[in-house]
Amino acid sequence: MTRRRDFSDDAPVNVERLNGLSIEALYALADKMGLDLPPALERVFVVEALLEAIEEDSAERKSAGDAAVHIEEKKYSGSELDEIDASIDAAPCIECRYNETVVQVIARDPEWAFVFWDVKDEDFDELHASDAYSHLFLRVIKEPGYDGKTSASFEVVVGDEDDHWYLHLPEEDRAYRVDLYAKIGAKARLLAHSPVIRTPRALMSDSLADLDPDAAELAALSGLASLKIVPAPEHHPSRILGAFDD
């Protein structure tokens, strides 16, 4: 049984291979690639849209970023199709949630964090039983200064059906935590809070002017320019402070 047919970057995708798929599989592939195709489209148009999207995606991947991971992909190449698992039993379907009230945050880079949360059914039912319940929101709190009340923070309203979000964190090299709240009338009820994370630095801790000429030259010879980590003279932290309450 071949469950799902996706294509690897290595094996060239062509019309013949796409034509080998059912129209349902083509639509499924389009869906996975984020293409919003009208229903009951002629096969030829679906294939055309897919080829175009695959080409764009491939070009984007190749032009972006560090070579190491692109080349690393080569050691996993091997098949015509992305997955060949005719001999594998269907993968177990794991529960998507653990029915607990929790919020977690992971720093991805200097600007973005991945946040995921859940509200256990019991808590959720209780919230919805209240006429005053309005919505859930995340309060992003900049540390230090966290006192649970009035520290620097901003809020992001999330939907009842949401369970994860990428949050833009306004400052590099700062500690944050994320609290999950329910808005009930004029009050906010704390449901869970995350551990503290720290965003990594995006810019050098010392300015080039602080380095002695030899150190600055060695940094330059180390490829500093390509890393874009030198604070620009016009860089001003005020661009980020506006996001905070304080």
Next chain:
Amino acid sequence: MESGLVALVLNSHLPFVRQPDYPRFLEERWLFESISETYLPLLRVFARLEADKVPWKISLALSPTLEAMLGDSLLRSRYVSWLSSQLELAEKEKARCSGNPVFAPLSEVYYELYRKNYEDFTVLYGGNILGALDFYYKKGRIDLMTSGATNAFMPIYRNYPEATTAQVEAAVVSFRAAFGRSPSGFWMPQLGWYPGVEETLSAYGLQYSVVSTRGALLGDPTPRQGSYAPVSCPNGFTTFIRDVAATDAVWSETKGYPADPAYRDFYRDIGFDLPLEYVGPYIEQNQIRTFTGFKYWAITGKGDQKIPYSPDAARGRVAEHAERFIRDRIGQATAAAAHMDGRPPLMVAPYDAELFGHWWFEGPQWIESIFRKAQGVDGLRFITLSEYRRSYPDNFESVPEYASWGDGGYGGVWMEKSNDWVYRHVFKMIERMIELAERFPNESGLRERVLNQAAREVLLAQASDWPFLLRAGKSGSFARKQIEDAVTNFNRIYEMLCANTVGTEWLTRLEKRNNIFPNINYRVFRRKR
């Protein structure tokens, strides 16, 4: 005086793909291809250099998952079967290409490759590649390092010191079991470093690692010798710094040496080009086209029109690229030396080992060539990381920043829309594993086995390879299944322990299937206070 030192660092890693429940499994080919195209050819390079008394030095990180697979008797025997099949195809190719002045000699090249692989693997090394590496390790030619137990991208787990400690402890224990001594070097998977990890590494006697240039230059304070000397963390742990120019010479997909038009094209393969009736027995399930390793065309240039591959022409380019590498490093070292404090500039060139020979077919030749060409060259010497550390124990004190060698320089490759769902489960597994280790700190017998298996499943779920593959769109279903299996197995164990019932038969089956880390101690997950 030496004007420069070069540390060639190879990172050998494959995820744990052993699938004993199936007679044949596509992803096990990753291992077989790497043994055939990388590890055995590299061992032949080492033997030739050794025979010719060429001074060569390599730092080689061996991931515990690869280490386990190379030592696994089932996979060894499957590799021999796969090799026999490749040899059969090589013979068929000789017959098919017979009389063709261009392709007949190429078919001989492949026949010779697989014949030699068969001979080396079964006779010379007796199936024991780890033993062959150990031979050079003991001679001081290879500086063997370990790596994260399952190649976990460590910064993601920094808020769970139990999980990062488990990655380190399982690695060190595996290394000791394989090589009879403790490792000194630790390869941070994906060069994923974060401040504070040095404490965990040092606690296990590890002394050095490699970080990305970004991570180092963002360090606090900024290193004063750029990437040309390592930095020491306040606890004495040494971090070597990846050299951008040396690595780009190989890594760059468009400008790197492997992109040279004369080199063998990776993509054109008879598995895709020849009729199914012919290649059927050598691809998946006789019908799903895969790479076979038999490739007859040169990269040539953009477009579909390829010229036949010429090993002689490629050999010429290898020599030129080796010379260029040496020349460029000397130039780089000369420029840097003027600003150093008297010590020779160090250029650390880390690469994935599997790309030499597998992706860059001529890669092993190039490695051989750079050592031969550096011989007798004034002012440049190859050195291992541990040797450098012994020679230059005092370094500028700085702690590198969280960074990686992935796109964007941080964790974006392993955390984006295609793979971020993984972390809800893995975090939960870690929390539950900590809970189990706290609840059952002194178990023995069957319950200890169960807990150890739970710890194995947590480690397997942490592998960065699965999020990587999900993002890359390669073997996505396989990657997903590896995570789902580990989560399901773990949750079943958790529920069994909560209910105080253990399915012995199921556990034994699982231990046999996921037989990695036989000496694991689940107590490593006890809460770090």
